[in-house]
Amino acid sequence: MASASSSFNRAVALHREASAHTEAARAELARRESLAPASSHAATYARLAEQLNAAAASILPGWLGCDLDGSARSRKMGINAQLGRSMHVRIGTASPAPGAAFLVPAPFLGAGHIAIDRDARDPQVAGWLQGLLLRALAALPEGALRVLPVDGGTLGAVFAPFRQLVEAQVWRRPVIDVDGLRAVLDEAEEQIGVSQSGSAHELPYLLIASGALPAGCGGGDHARLAAIAHAGPAARVHLLLAGYPPAGPAGFNSPPRLDYTTYMTEQDDLFTMSEPPGREQLDAHSGGLACPVHLAAGPVDGLIEAICRPLASAARVQHSVDFTSLMPKDIWTESSAGGLRVTIGREGRGWCELGLDDVTPHWLVGGRTGSGKTVFLLDVLYGLASRYSPDELVMYLLDFKEGVSFADFTPTPIDGTWIPHARTVGIESDREYGMAVLRELSREMNRRALELKKAGVTRIVDLRAGRPDLAMPRIVAVIDEFHVLFIGNDRLATQAAAALEDLARKGRSYGIHLILASQTIAGVEALFTKGESIFGQFPLRVALAGGGGVLDHLNDAADNVPIGTAVINDAAGVNGANRLVRFPNTEPAAVTAQRHRLWQSRTPGAGPPAVFAGYAEQHIDDDPTFQRLNAKVRRRQALVGRAVDIGLPAASFTLDASPGRHIAVLGPSVVGADILHAAAVSLARQHPPGAATFVLMSLIAAADHAADDTAEKIQAANHLVEVIDASGVRRYIKGLAETLDSAGPTYLVIFGADAASGLLKISEPGTFHTGLDDLRTVLRTGPSRGVHVLGWWRGARRFVDDIGGSTNLEDVACIVALNISGNDLGTLIGDYKLEWHARPNRAMVIDRHDQKTQLIVPFVRPGTYDQVD
Numbered sequence: 001m002a003s004a005s006s007s008f009n010r011a012v013a014l015h016r017e018a019s020a021h022t023e024a025a026r027a028e029l030a031r032r033e034s035l036a037p038a039s040s041h042a043a044t045y046a047r048l049a050e051q052l053n054a055a056a057a058s059i060l061p062g063w064l065g066c067d068l069d070g071s072a073r074s075r076k077m078g079i080n081a082q083l084g085r086s087m088h089v090r091i092g093t094a095s096p097a098p099g100a101a102f103l104v105p106a107p108f109l110g111a112g113h114i115a116i117d118r119d120a121r122d123p124q125v126a127g128w129l130q131g132l133l134l135r136a137l138a139a140l141p142e143g144a145l146r147v148l149p150v151d152g153g154t155l156g157a158v159f160a161p162f163r164q165l166v167e168a169q170v171w172r173r174p175v176i177d178v179d180g181l182r183a184v185l186d187e188a189e190e191q192i193g194v195s196q197s198g199s200a201h202e203l204p205y206l207l208i209a210s211g212a213l214p215a216g217c218g219g220g221d222h223a224r225l226a227a228i229a230h231a232g233p234a235a236r237v238h239l240l241l242a243g244y245p246p247a248g249p250a251g252f253n254s255p256p257r258l259d260y261t262t263y264m265t266e267q268d269d270l271f272t273m274s275e276p277p278g279r280e281q282l283d284a285h286s287g288g289l290a291c292p293v294h295l296a297a298g299p300v301d302g303l304i305e306a307i308c309r310p311l312a313s314a315a316r317v318q319h320s321v322d323f324t325s326l327m328p329k330d331i332w333t334e335s336s337a338g339g340l341r342v343t344i345g346r347e348g349r350g351w352c353e354l355g356l357d358d359v360t361p362h363w364l365v366g367g368r369t370g371s372g373k374t375v376f377l378l379d380v381l382y383g384l385a386s387r388y389s390p391d392e393l394v395m396y397l398l399d400f401k402e403g404v405s406f407a408d409f410t411p412t413p414i415d416g417t418w419i420p421h422a423r424t425v426g427i428e429s430d431r432e433y434g435m436a437v438l439r440e441l442s443r444e445m446n447r448r449a450l451e452l453k454k455a456g457v458t459r460i461v462d463l464r465a466g467r468p469d470l471a472m473p474r475i476v477a478v479i480d481e482f483h484v485l486f487i488g489n490d491r492l493a494t495q496a497a498a499a500l501e502d503l504a505r506k507g508r509s510y511g512i513h514l515i516l517a518s519q520t521i522a523g524v525e526a527l528f529t530k531g532e533s534i535f536g537q538f539p540l541r542v543a544l545a546g547g548g549g550v551l552d553h554l555n556d557a558a559d560n561v562p563i564g565t566a567v568i569n570d571a572a573g574v575n576g577a578n579r580l581v582r583f584p585n586t587e588p589a590a591v592t593a594q595r596h597r598l599w600q601s602r603t604p605g606a607g608p609p610a611v612f613a614g615y616a617e618q619h620i621d622d623d624p625t626f627q628r629l630n631a632k633v634r635r636r637q638a639l640v641g642r643a644v645d646i647g648l649p650a651a652s653f654t655l656d657a658s659p660g661r662h663i664a665v666l667g668p669s670v671v672g673a674d675i676l677h678a679a680a681v682s683l684a685r686q687h688p689p690g691a692a693t694f695v696l697m698s699l700i701a702a703a704d705h706a707a708d709d710t711a712e713k714i715q716a717a718n719h720l721v722e723v724i725d726a727s728g729v730r731r732y733i734k735g736l737a738e739t740l741d742s743a744g745p746t747y748l749v750i751f752g753a754d755a756a757s758g759l760l761k762i763s764e765p766g767t768f769h770t771g772l773d774d775l776r777t778v779l780r781t782g783p784s785r786g787v788h789v790l791g792w793w794r795g796a797r798r799f800v801d802d803i804g805g806s807t808n809l810e811d812v813a814c815i816v817a818l819n820i821s822g823n824d825l826g827t828l829i830g831d832y833k834l835e836w837h838a839r840p841n842r843a844m845v846i847d848r849h850d851q852k853t854q855l856i857v858p859f860v861r862p863g864t865y866d867q868v869d
């Protein structure tokens with residue numbers, strides 16, 4: 001087959017001949033009116049049309065020139081044009097005389113641009129535009145054309161038949177406003193830039209196809225279009241513009257003429273065609289085609305969809321991305337000195353790599369529940385953990401919601417491995433735990449600041465260069481559902497906001513990076529105090545489905561993204577800076593394999609992360625502090641639970657000889673009995689066998705099991721256990737009050753102490769002395785004689801009455817609050833600012849001597865919460 005350009009030259013020559021012929025005929029006609037018979041003109045035109053059609057057929061093979069009717073469906077695709085070779089396309093038909101019509105080709109991809117002055121609100125123009133796109137798409141090999149649709153006239157309707165390609169991300173989603181147009185121009189300019197840098201040979205054609213330029217498009221945009229028209233063909237960037245040049249009111253500066261462009265201009269419902277680009281001219285006077293053109297008809301219904309379907313599925317397969325393909329081939333090969341980088345998924349045909357560095361130090365991730373946030377975060381974290389060794393990167397992971405997002409990073413009973421980079425992992429965390437993590441990060445930030453100062457440098461990269469001995473891995477702190485930190489708008493919320501703000505503003509300099517994820521950030525901003533927006537520190541936004549809250553309010557790009565797709569925006573969410581990236585689902589087998597690979601490569605002896613699982617019961621037998629207790633301790637501790645803090649340190653009360661060293665557990669929850677069990681059992685461990693007496697009183701049925709277990713364990717530790725029932729309580733306390741001096745180490749453990757009140761408050765015959773007086777004597781003077789009371793009162797008020805009113809509170813300094821209201825607790829201890837919201841598996845520990853309050857997970861006997869539920 002003759003080359004396209006030589007065929008075109010022939011067509012041009014023929015056209016010239018036709019043009020000359022028409023001119024000559026016209027002159028002849030004028031001179032010798034009707035001398036020649038009409039039939040001879042008709043025959044000339046018919047012959048001429050035949051020649052032109054033959055020439056057109058040679059430059060418009062297959063899809064480029066065929067009728068777009070049902071018969072086109074069976075045509076082979078991808079063989080009529082090639083990437084990098086100029087292509088002509090059928091744009092219409094010209095008919096110089098009745099019965100003589102020829103196809104009109106115009107140079108297109110690889111050669112030039114096409115513009116038509118009527119926009120695609122005209123259905124004829126819309127069909128014509130669709131036809132040109134379909135021809136190019138079907139003629140080129142799969143993947144050789146990427147279209148950026150613009151439609152300021154019909155809100156994208158012109159491109160609707162191609163939607164499968166949009167969904168498969170072969171084409172961009174149509175943009176309908178001027179910001180969208182500018183993003184499209186950016187992308188085209190970027191390709192031109194890449195091409196000019198010398199690496200264009202792999203690039204597909206990038207075609208800006210516009211049904212109508214959006215309102216608001218001005219001289220600057222037209223100038224950019226003109227520049228793209230000029231530089232585009234060399235970079236495989238082309239234009240197909242309907243409604244160009246746009247008409248304007250009187251005085252309107254008409255847009256610049258576009259280089260390398262064939263113009264179609266409306267004239268009496270037909271169109272004239274300008275000189276096409278190239279050296280060959282249709283008309284010696286540059287007048288274009290001498291004959292008006294009927295626009296080529298659009299494709300029949302369903303044809304576009306039928307052609308797009310296989311292209312879209314092929315693209316999906318080709319662009320598919322799986323978890324394994326995100327992971328580097330070799331692990332731990334990179335240095336984090338200058339920042340972190342990670343591949344998060346596919347952007348079109350390429351990979352999308354994002355940074356946690358000086359430019360994008362922190363990320364904000366949004367997405368409604370079920371949008372794939374957890375999957376996205378796992379992709380990112382596994383990618384980072386695979387690129388950088390634990391010497392280069394550590395992670396603090398915090399999740400507030402129910403679920404197991406970060407459980408992957410921790411050892412479990414089924415799989416004892418973990419991700420060696422994880423330092424702390426919080427699952428279903430409390431806000432207090434979140435605060436503890438923020439405090440830990442702040443401490444680390446201050447430590448780093450000091451090291452930088454000492455070394456006289458300002459950047460971590462310089463510090464690392466000068467002091468390779470210093471451990472200075474980058475830190476990535478991920479907080480999923482971070483808005484939970486601020487629920488309640490209370491003191492804790494204010495503290496969290498301040499800590500987060502500090503980390504966000506200064507973290508970048510110290511290699512500390514935040515990734516905050518949430519369903520919503522509405523209302524969060526108000527908590528931050530400093531002038532400019534805290535989220536200004538988070539230039540990189542990742543919006544998953546329904547996560548448009550992290551984008552600018554005018555940016556709706558995340559409204560319709562499917563699961564598995566993220567809108568990445570590194571300009572703080574502004575419209576026009578969106579990139580669509582597909583990230584893979586986490587396949588359990590691949591994830592497990594990667595975790596094992598990382599775990600096996602850890603430094604021998606490196607320990608697992610400190611894990612906080614909010615839902616987990618805490619059992620004293622598993623507690624490392626309890627396991628270490630022995631009779632040689634200096635001051636005895638009663639263990640009551642584990643603090644909601646990093647590493648879950650044991651929470652305890654020192655029971656020494658100071659006044660008030662007794663414990664009152666308050667609240668109706670039966671966990672009160674378990675706490676006494678833990679306190680008694682831990683104390684028993686701190687006395688030599690037989691050296692202490694434990695007096696157990698179980699006054700309510702709900703505590704019997706706990707009391708029995710306590711007795712059993714203490715007896716097993718060879719201590720003396722006395723079990724007193726309700727009938728003996730008064731006598732025992734009276735006896736104890738009278739013999740305190742000789743009692744020796746004694747623990748009075750009262751399960752359901754409130755049930756004894758009725759018995760204790762009765763006066764002895766003939767006196768005003770009551771059993772409560774004896775109890776108060778024991779409380780007041782017991783500690784100095786080695787006698788301590790551990791009591792569980794189901795109501796705070798009853799407890800206060802029993803000890804003789806709130807003035808006697810100094811006699812019981814150690815309080816564990818269970819399910820009593822925050823108000824009651826505040827009133828009891830005289831601290832009205834105390835924030836306590838009773839909830840399952842939590843208690844508040846208050847030591848009035850050291851002014852300490854601490855949220856704890858109370859120790860329970862295994863299965864207690866199952867029974868409570």
Ligand SMILES: Nc1ncnc2c1ncn2[C@@H]1O[C@H](COP(=O)(O)OP(=O)(O)OP(=O)(O)O)[C@@H](O)[C@H]1O
Nearest residue numbers: 367368369370371372373374375563564583584585
């Ligand atoms: N890239 C993806 N491709 C296919 N499916 C995905 C992808 N990402 C997530 N999913 C699926 O979407 C569902 C929700 O994902 P995920 O649990 O990550 O959402 P989430 O936003 O964390 O939800 P929630 O906040 O409710 O926990 C899962 O079933 C997951 O398998």
